[in-house]
Amino acid sequence: MKIALVNPITRRSQGYHTVGSYIPQLGLQVLARLTPPQHTVDIIDECFGLDQTERLLLTGGYDLVGITAYTSGATRAYELAGICRAKGIATIMGGPHASARPDEAAGHFDSVAIGECDEIWPRIIEDAAAGRLAPRYEGELSDLxxxxxxxxxxxxxxxxxxxxxxxxxxxxxxxxxxxxxxxxxxxxxxxxxxxxxxxxxxxxxxxxxxxxxxxxxxxxxxxxxxxxxxxxxxxxxxxxxxxxxxxxxxxxxxxxxxxxxxxxxxxxxxxxxxxxxxxxxxxxxxxxxxxxxxxxxxxxxxxxxxxxxxxxxxxxxxxxxxxxxxxxxxxxxxxxxxxxxxxxxxxxxxxxxxxxxxxxxxxxxxxxxxxxxxxxxxxxxxxxxxxxxxxxxxxxxxxxxxxxxxxREPWVWKRAFRTLVRTRSLTTAGFVLGMNRGWKRMARVQAPRDAENFGFTPPASERMQKVLRSFRMHLRSRFTPPVVDAPPAAAPSGPVALDVLNSGPR
Ligand code: B12
Ligand code: SF4
CATH class of the missing domain: 3.80.30.20 (tm_1862 like domain)
Structure with a gap:
């Protein structure tokens, strides 16, 4: 059998979850290792984007598509299962959301696997290869x-x-x-x-x-x-x-x-x-x-x-x-x-x-x-x-x-500098710099959704503005020169109520 294991990502927060760095979805690599050698496994991870998935699934010659999902990815998982099933490809869902909502998942997939599946995966594969995939499998908390x-x-x-x-x-x-x-x-x-x-x-x-x-x-x-x-x-x-x-x-x-x-x-x-x-x-x-x-x-x-x-x-x-x-x-x-x-x-x-x-x-x-x-x-x-x-x-x-x-860039650098002072470790400061830059990238990718949500006329409430003013003053008093930076690149230049977003030279 040719098997595809897929990590679906919600369209709504693609950036937030994925731009920091590309991290393996370990559960899929674990299942891949437990797959009997006569079968082949491809991983498709939507942290790299959603555009290719449908084409890859439909042209890959797969006999079985296994999809994991966090709750936020469940909607997308159901969409992908629908695409595969319409073409006659067998589908199975596992992971945290399927374990929490197996009945719901069963409405979209041929089969649902609940819990940790290390022990039962070879049996699932055997059943799928024989064309008798059961509607439900339940894993156990094995002694590792x-x-x-x-x-x-x-x-x-x-x-x-x-x-x-x-x-x-x-x-x-x-x-x-x-x-x-x-x-x-x-x-x-x-x-x-x-x-x-x-x-x-x-x-x-x-x-x-x-x-x-x-x-x-x-x-x-x-x-x-x-x-x-x-x-x-x-x-x-x-x-x-x-x-x-x-x-x-x-x-x-x-x-x-x-x-x-x-x-x-x-x-x-x-x-x-x-x-x-x-x-x-x-x-x-x-x-x-x-x-x-x-x-x-x-x-x-x-x-x-x-x-x-x-x-x-x-x-x-x-x-x-x-x-x-x-x-x-x-x-x-x-x-x-x-x-x-x-x-x-x-x-x-x-x-x-x-x-x-x-x-x-x-x-x-x-x-x-x-x-x-x-x-x-x-x-x-x-x-x-x-x-x-x-x-x-x-x-x-x-x-x-x-x-x-x-x-904001100055904030990101200052965190790294402070880390260096506190830990006296260059590699630790480098790690902190990389992680905080990841957050920065995530905020930028998230910007269009924020724009849609808030119309960039947000944080309008007076109560909120007061709170944020005091937070900014606090940051300024701790770090000199004051925190000043441009708004995220992807942010539209609409009227922004708070100068935390539009202060700075650009
Ligand atoms: C590592 C991790 C992360 C990493 C993710 C790395 C990555 N590539 O995405 C980071 C830190 C980035 C992360 C982020 C988040 N995470 Co997280 N994370 C985890 C953690 C600690 C371990 C996951 C893991 O790798 N486990 C090891 C593997 C071997 O286990 P597994 O994936 O569960 O796979 C087994 C089974 O589930 C099953 N299985 C899984 N998939 C499939 C598929 C098929 C077909 C089959 C048959 C079986 C099967 O078999 C596998 C082997 O036994 C879990 C906690 C946990 N224990 O699950 C939380 C967890 C998955 N995360 C969670 C959450 C909520 C998040 C965030 C939304 C948190 C946030 N504040 O932003 C984000 C969203 C990330 C995203 N991509 O959407 C929740 C998800 C709950 C849910 N219902 O959605 C969990 C369960 C923790 C919790 N709080 O309850 N996370
Ligand atoms: S139950 Fe454990 S893994 Fe989950 S949030 Fe609390 S401390 Fe972390």
Whole structure:
């Protein structure tokens, strides 16, 4: 059989999700490696654009098209499945959205695979080859150590583009169980670790110099996992090819000096840490106990990463029942003060399959409910529900402004310079510069959609303007010369209410 594995991307936020850098969709490389050798696999990743997909699918001679999808990509996944099915090509959907909404997916695909599919993929292939694809398959949370699952085909490149970095996973699962996240439900609370020898073997076969280690929680929250993670790091130092890398972890890693030192020595230059909020009630609502417990230690923990030479990519989720436009700017301000190197501010988004989605749906607070077409609005760049203390529009305005404030060249350079001072690592500062430039590019690509959404007469509300004025003054007082830059290139030159967008020489 000839198989195509596809990563669909929503049209609405193509730029936001993809321009930062081209990262492999690891699940597809994992399935490719598990495919029996008599079959061939092509990957088509729409992070490189949507234009070619239909032609590639219809002229590629495929017998089976497998599509993964995040929720935001589900609408596009259904569109592609329709195109394939009309031509008689068998289709199967897997990944986070199919796992959350299998019945919906079943209306568009011949078959739906739920959960982790390492173990069942060879059976799916066998069934497809025999023309008896079952309507539904359910995967299991396999023990990665005994089965050896989790290994990806690192050499397989998409047929429609080239990734910038490699992706690799050392463990799956997370015990924290945040209300807005589906990981604990779909990948389990216990952290399941792969064999260290397998990881080193795969590490040494990664084709790129930079690796995104896509673990849900690299360092974990308990001693047992920390001991394992440190042993892994020692083995990478000893036996692994020299690579720089980046991963995701919880805040508590900031207190483990030894773990951080080993991580730096093993090439780690940044960790994505979900701070989400500085408000205790919000953290309680998000069920993010690990952060709530450490709220008064944020500075110490951030410093821990910096002392080891590792930058902090801080994720903030805005729009809780406690948030107001003022608290949005306040969050960004506090993040700057803490010395977060890369600041990601996204709209709270209740995703199907999470407790948060059920709570909001039950309370009738979801705005975007024309499914499946509205799934493409679940991108984290648009408010899809009614916030409590502001309107959805006000929340969008606040985040929109921050997006552009953080997409300004002087800001980007200053973050890198500050990182250099804090971490005393040139490679870490270089990483931060690259990431913040990625955000800048993303904001530019996002500009036409923002223009459509806001008509570039936005942030009109007086309340919002006041908040942003104070945020700008704060930035200016921290960084001299003041933050001044041109508006994003793609932005139309319509009347813009806020000088954060149109100050500067151009
Ligand atoms: C790495 C990662 C990223 C990377 C993505 C890299 C890339 N190439 O796109 C980055 C950091 C860029 C990212 C961004 C985002 N992410 Co993310 N991310 C992850 C993470 C941590 C790991 C994904 C991974 O590679 N797993 C390893 C592989 C092996 O697992 P897998 O993909 O699930 O594949 C297995 C099964 O699902 C199944 N399977 C998957 N596809 C298919 C297809 C077929 C045909 C079959 C049969 C089976 C199958 O088999 C595979 C093997 O078992 C997951 C958490 C998680 N554990 O899933 C979140 C996760 C996928 N991300 C999520 C979200 C929301 C986002 C963002 C929207 C967040 C944001 N604020 O912007 C963006 C959007 C990105 C986009 N492209 O649209 C959500 C998605 C939930 C949802 N319902 O949509 C997750 C689940 C985390 C969460 N919060 O709940 N993310
Ligand atoms: S700590 Fe991260 S991976 Fe774990 S449940 Fe929370 S958001 Fe999900």
């Amino acid at each position: 150590e005994t089965t050896g699952f989790g290994m990806a085909d690192q050499t397989l490149s998409p047929i429609n583009g080239r990734y910038d970095v490699s992706a690799l996973q050392t463990s799956r699962g997370c015990p924290v169980g945040c209300e807005y996240c589906s990981v604990t439900r779909f990948n389990g609370a216990p952290i399941r670790r792969r064999r260290i020898d397998d990881i080193i073997d795969e590490w040494n076969r990664t084709p790129k110099k930079f690796i995104f280690v896509v673990d849900d929680n690299f360092f974990g929250v308990g001693e047992k996992h920390a001991i394992w993670a440190k042993e892994l790091l020692r083995q990478i130092i000893k036996r692994g090819k020299k690579r720089l890398w980046f991963s995701q972890t919880t805040l508590n890693m900031g207190e483990d000096e030894e773990g951080l030192r080993l991580a730096y020595q093993a090439g780690c230059r940044g960790m994505l840490v979900g701070f989400e909020s500085f408000n205790e009630a919000t953290l309680r609502q998000y069920a993010k106990g690990i952060n709530r417990k450490n709220l008064d230690r944020y500075q110490e923990l951030v410093d821990g990463f910096h002392h080891a030479g590792i930058s902090v990519f801080g994720g903030f989720i805005i729009g809780s029942d406690e948030d107001t436009p003022e608290s949005v700017a306040e969050t960004a301000r506090t993040a700057v003060e803490l010395g977060i190197d890369i600041i990601q501010v996204t709209n709270l988004t209740p995703l199907p399959g999470t407790k948060m989605f059920d709570r909001y749906a039950e309370a009738g607070r979801l705005l975007a409910t024309e499914y499946p077409s509205d799934w493409e609005r679940y991108t984290f760049t648009e408010t899809v529900y009614h916030p409590q203390k502001m309107s959805a529009r006000e929340l969008d305005e606040a985040i929109y402004e921050l997006r552009y404030a953080a997409a």
